[in-house]
Amino acid sequence: MTSSRINKLQTYMNTNNLDAMLITSPRHVYYLTGFATNPHERFLGLLLPKGAEPILLVPALDYEAAHAASSVTNIHTHSDTDNAYEILGKLMPSGIRHLGVEKEDLSVLRFEAISEAVGVTSFSDIGLPLREMRAIKTPDEVARMKHAIRIVEDVLSAGVAKVKPGVTEIELVAELEFQMKRLGAQGPSFDTMVLAGMKSALPHGTPDNTKVAEGELLLFDLGVYADGYASDITRTFAVGEISDELKNIYGAVLNANRLAIEATRPGVTFGSLDRLARESIEASGYGPYFNHRLGHGLGMDIHEYPSIHGRNEDLLRAGMVFTIEPGIYVPAVGGVRIEDDVLVMPDGVEVLTSYPKQLTVIGS
Numbered sequence: 001m002t003s004s005r006i007n008k009l010q011t012y013m014n015t016n017n018l019d020a021m022l023i024t025s026p027r028h029v030y031y032l033t034g035f036a037t038n039p040h041e042r043f044l045g046l047l048l049p050k051g052a053e054p055i056l057l058v059p060a061l062d063y064e065a066a067h068a069a070s071s072v073t074n075i076h077t078h079s080d081t082d083n084a085y086e087i088l089g090k091l092m093p094s095g096i097r098h099l100g101v102e103k104e105d106l107s108v109l110r111f112e113a114i115s116e117a118v119g120v121t122s123f124s125d126i127g128l129p130l131r132e133m134r135a136i137k138t139p140d141e142v143a144r145m146k147h148a149i150r151i152v153e154d155v156l157s158a159g160v161a162k163v164k165p166g167v168t169e170i171e172l173v174a175e176l177e178f179q180m181k182r183l184g185a186q187g188p189s190f191d192t193m194v195l196a197g198m199k200s201a202l203p204h205g206t207p208d209n210t211k212v213a214e215g216e217l218l219l220f221d222l223g224v225y226a227d228g229y230a231s232d233i234t235r236t237f238a239v240g241e242i243s244d245e246l247k248n249i250y251g252a253v254l255n256a257n258r259l260a261i262e263a264t265r266p267g268v269t270f271g272s273l274d275r276l277a278r279e280s281i282e283a284s285g286y287g288p289y290f291n292h293r294l295g296h297g298l299g300m301d302i303h304e305y306p307s308i309h310g311r312n313e314d315l316l317r318a319g320m321v322f323t324i325e326p327g328i329y330v331p332a333v334g335g336v337r338i339e340d341d342v343l344v345m346p347d348g349v350e351v352l353t354s355y356p357k358q359l360t361v362i363g364s
């Protein structure tokens with residue numbers, strides 16, 4: 001798998017007149033070699049010279065782990081007292097004039113150090129071929145994502161069981177994150193969100209000591225990393241009996257979620273999905289309160305290509321995984337978001353999340 005990915009980058013170098021590529025984001029080193037690490041501030045680099053063997057440069061303390069996991073076997077190290085960029089310069093084959101780098105990943109400081117050490121003056125961004133490869137998930141990647149989704153749905157069930165009036169948002173976050181580790185996740189894929197009552201109307205609110213109360217909404221948005229891949233799910237619940245207005249808001253969001261999912265198939269545009277959901281929420285009278293895009297790509301990153309918004313005219317392709325997460329947020333009333341993870345299939349869609357989404361009363 002990893003070697004076929006490197007082969008694709010070799011082809012890209014040929015057609016784009018690059019002499020070599022330098023991969024510096026740990027995510028992409030993992031994607032291309034199978035070796036996962038967090039190097040912190042230390043340098044990690046995968047050098048792909050055109051038509052030659054790849055070279056992996058890792059912190060010395062990572063050598064054993066890299067040797068065990070990496071499909072690239074030409075591994076060099078730098079110690080904490082070495083200048084990693086000088087070592088990179090020595091590993092760089094002679095005659096490299098045009099180097100591909102990850103502009104999104106490289107700090108200016110690191111870019112200048114690399115530029116000086118390798119003696120190259122012409123650089124191109126290689127974000128596009130990596131993004132294109134990552135956009136279409138392999139069966140192995142889909143299996144990892146399904147695993148991450150199974151875990152987070154079990155975590156959500158465990159968290160919902162702890163809901164009762166008086167429990168705080170933070171106490172529920174702590175329970176959810178405990179369950180993530182207990183059920184085998186690497187950890188949360190983003191800051192776990194539990195928002196009670198009127199705070200549910202903040203799409204990016206921060207959990208605090210707000211107490212869960214009867215007659216209000218309770219919004220959970222959470223995800224985990226498992227085997228290097230992220231899951232992401234939102235469900236909103238009623239704590240006890242809620243008002244007709246909150247029920248109407250819930251129904252409008254659920255309808256938009258279902259309409260967008262039903263329209264998901266290869267060949268339609270991302271923009272059309274967003275517009276379909278948005279128009280249905282507008283028809284319900286809550287248009288101004290759906291104030292974010294419909295969803296985002298999901299994979300090794302919690303937010304990645306594609307962005308599902310009304311002006312994205314890119315076409316859906318089989319193998320893409322993204323979220324569908326319409327919401328309505330009425331200040332001082334409450335907010336509802338319902339988020340599913342979906343896989344585009346050759347003939348339609350597979351909804352990867354399976355947690356029930358009809359309005360459910362909890363906490364009693």
Ligand code: MN
Pocket residue numbers: 232296323325339
């Ligand atoms: Mn999301």
Ligand code: MN
Pocket residue numbers: 221222232233234339
């Ligand atoms: Mn989410």
